[in-house]
Amino acid sequence: xxxxxxxxxxxxxxxxxxxxxxxxxxxxxxxxxxxxxxxxxxxxxxxxxxxxxxxxxxxxxxxxxxxxxxxxxxxxxxxxxxxxxxxxxxxxxxxxxxxxxxxxxxxxxxxxxxxxxxxxxxxxxxxxxxxxxxxxxxxxxxxxxxxxxxxxxxxxxxxxxxxxxxxxxxxxxxxxxxxxxxxxxxxxxxxxxxxxxxxxxxxxxxxxxxxxxxxxxxxxxxxxxxxxxxxxxxxxxxxxxxxxxxxxxxxxxxxxxxxxxxxxxxxxxxxxxxxxxxxxxxxxxxxxxxxxxxxxxxxxxxxxxxxxxxxxxxxxxxxxxxxxxxxxxxxxxxxxxxxxxxxxxxxxxxxxxxxxxxxxxxxxxxxxxxxxxxxxxxxxxxxxxxxxxxxxxxxxxxxxxxxxxxxxxxxxxxxxxxxxxxxxxxxxxxxxxxxxxxxxxxxxxxxxxxx
Numbered sequence: 380x381x382x383x384x385x386x387x388x389x390x391x392x393x394x395x396x397x398x399x400x401x402x403x404x405x406x407x408x409x410x411x412x413x414x415x416x417x418x419x420x421x422x423x424x425x426x427x428x429x430x431x432x433x434x435x436x437x438x439x440x441x442x443x444x445x446x447x448x449x450x451x452x453x454x455x456x457x458x459x460x461x462x463x464x465x466x467x468x469x470x471x472x473x474x475x476x477x478x479x480x481x482x483x484x485x486x487x488x489x490x491x492x493x494x495x496x497x498x499x500x501x502x503x504x505x506x507x508x509x510x511x512x513x514x515x516x517x518x519x520x521x522x523x524x525x526x527x528x529x530x531x532x533x534x535x536x537x538x539x540x541x542x543x544x545x546x547x548x549x550x551x552x553x554x555x556x557x558x559x560x561x562x563x564x565x566x567x568x569x570x571x572x573x574x575x576x577x578x579x580x581x582x583x584x585x586x587x588x589x590x591x592x593x594x595x596x597x598x599x600x601x602x603x604x605x606x607x608x609x610x611x612x613x614x615x616x617x618x619x620x621x622x623x624x625x626x627x628x629x630x631x632x633x634x635x636x637x638x639x640x641x642x643x644x645x646x647x648x649x650x651x652x653x654x655x656x657x658x659x660x661x662x663x664x665x666x667x668x669x670x671x672x673x674x675x676x677x678x679x680x681x682x683x684x685x686x687x688x689x690x691x692x693x694x695x696x697x698x699x700x701x702x703x704x705x706x707x708x709x710x711x712x713x714x715x716x717x718x719x720x721x722x723x724x725x726x727x728x729x730x731x732x733x734x735x736x737x738x739x740x741x742x743x744x745x746x747x748x749x750x751x752x753x754x755x756x757x758x759x760x761x762x763x764x765x766x767x768x769x770x771x772x773x774x775x776x777x778x779x780x781x782x783x784x785x786x787x788x789x790x791x792x793x794x795x796x797x798x799x800x801x802x803x804x805x806x807x808x809x810x811x812x813x814x815x816x817x818x819x820x821x822x823x824x825x826x827x828x829x830x
Contacts, residue, residue: 380417382424389414389426403527404539418445421806423790431785434802434814435792436748439601439633440659443708444803450665453704457697466493466693476699479706480661480672483642486651488672492686493694497632497658498526500669501595503688504654505530507671508593508626510687511680516586518579518594520555522603525595525630534595537603538768553582555596557606559742559753560761568609576615588623593654598644601633602794605744605751613650620653626677627652632669636660637709637804640719640747647746653677660804662705668698709804718804722747725808729815730800739764739825750800752818754780757830763796764828776828783824787817 392414402410416426421444424430436442443450457472464470477491492507494500505517519525521536532540533548554562556575563574583591594616600606613629620627629652634644638660641647645655654677658669692698709715722745730750734740741755754764754777764776777793784791784798792799802814 380419382416382428382430384428385416385426389416392426420444420446421803421810429788431788431790432802432810432814432817433790434784434800434818435790436801436803437664438659439638439792439799439801440664442637442660442804443663443705443712443714444805447663447705447708449708450663450701450704453700454665454697457700461696463692464696466689466691470694470696470699472696472699472703473694476694476702476706479703480657480670483706484655484672485643485645485649487675488651488655489675490673490678492671492673493690493699494658494669494671495667495690495692495695496526496669497630497656498528498531498669499690500632500656500658500671501525501531501534501628501630502528504628504656504671505534505593505595506688507654507673507677507681507686508628511677512592512624512626514590514592515549516551516591517549518551518553518582518586518591520596520600521552522555522557522606523597523600523630524602525597526632551582551586551591553579555600555606556609556612557604558609559606559744572609572612572615575612576619579616580619583619583623583625588625591623591625593626593628594620595628595630597630597632597634598648599634599639599746599749601749604753604794604797605749605799607744607746608648610648613645613648617650617652626654628654628656630656632656632658634749636705637715637718638747638749638801640715640722642715660705662698662701665701665705666695666698668695668702712805714805717806718747721806721808721811722750725811726750726800726815729812733815733819733822736819737822737826738829739822745800748800748802748804748806752798752800752822754796754798754825756828762830764825765796767795769795776825779828780821780825784817784821787820789814789817789821791818791821 481489519534523536525531525534532543533550556571558571565571631643635657653674655672662668730743734743739754740752742753756762765774781793
């Protein structure tokens with residue numbers, strides 16, 4: 380689709396937004412939202428006809444890009460047949476979506492509880508763990524994000540938690556491994572893994588194992604920095620959970636459905652959790668959908684005991700039809716393999732080549748279509764390009780980098796001192812190289828702020 384210019388409509392859309400829309404995570408008077416006229420594949424454009432390659436995949440959810448015709452058609456067909464129906468009934472689209480998801484989840488995670496998105500999936504996973512164990516506490520990592528609802532934001536380990544954290548949610552945070560900024564004075568991945576596991580077991584011991592219902596981890600933390608865990612870490616957490624009777628929850632909301640070059644990031648380590656949350660890529664965000672994949676043991680807890688939870692729109696037919704079509708498209712078009720192969724042959728080498736040319740790049744890390752560049756002032760000291768949770772003038776270097784990326788024709792994912800490279804999982808080699816070239820230009824601006 381060729382972008383058309385229509386500044387008058389764009390101005391009207393922008394004016395209505397500024398008058399009436401209350402935006403998330405924002406100081407309302409300090410933002411300037413782009414008015415979007417359309418999107419297709421890996422691109423979107425504004426009403427002035429400027430087109431952007433979307434290196435954010437929306438919020439890391441358009442895993443098959445925008446407006447895939449097969450998914451659009453499936454939503455239209457479902458709307459004509461049965462637009463909505465209450466969750467207590469067996470509905471074809473819901474049943475088929477659950478079956479297709481269960482076919483792909485690891486181990487015996489064969490029961491699917493549908494939610495409206497990732498945050499409420501996390502809410503319900505925690506509720507299930509507490510009811511299953513009869514214990515109150517949940518352990519989660521710093522450098523994590525689990526959602527914006529009350530329990531999920533308290534589980535979160537970044538500054539978005541602070542305003543809502545009353546220290547009464549039954550959450551205890553711990554340090555997960557991240558060798559580049561190790562909290563354990565580690566020099567190798569092996570040391571980082573061993574010391575992180577020792578720290579976690581010490582935390583369990585001092586909190587009281589009999590008080591801990593669950594440990595929740597993003598399989599690969601997303602918004603917090605795409606830190607791929609070292610070999611053996613997730614297996615070590617699984618072993619600790621088994622040792623102390625703790626439910627292991629993996630949050631695959633961002634990492635799932637092809638993002639890492641596997642159906643689920645858990646497949647990279649061969650670890651099977653007791654509960655696994657998902658959303659985003661399950662239907663590329665075309666209609667809101669999330670869920671919890673549940674193991675046999677936890678499902679059995681609620682075999683004759685009612686589960687005290689539900690949502691009006693759980694397993695909404697339009698959302699489930701979109702999920703069925705998305706999973707079919709991913710299977711038929713080799714989307715997961717595309718993410719794996721081009722991630723290894725194009726994205727990884729391309730980002731590492733950028734790091735060699737730009738002193739602002741401290742580290743490149745990732746897998747599949749899930750990558751991060753850690754931007755620094757000084758490679759030797761690893762001082763971040765901007766301070767932790769910087770705002771205003773302190774964030775000027777990252778703001779300048781982001782503006783340069785947009786000027787070069789890409790929409791970047793910028794968070795703190797990082798930019799993430801997270802295009803659609805079906806992006807072509809040419810599109811990926813276009814994105815890398817634009818980042819090359821933008822990083823030259825970031826370089827101006829280095830020591």
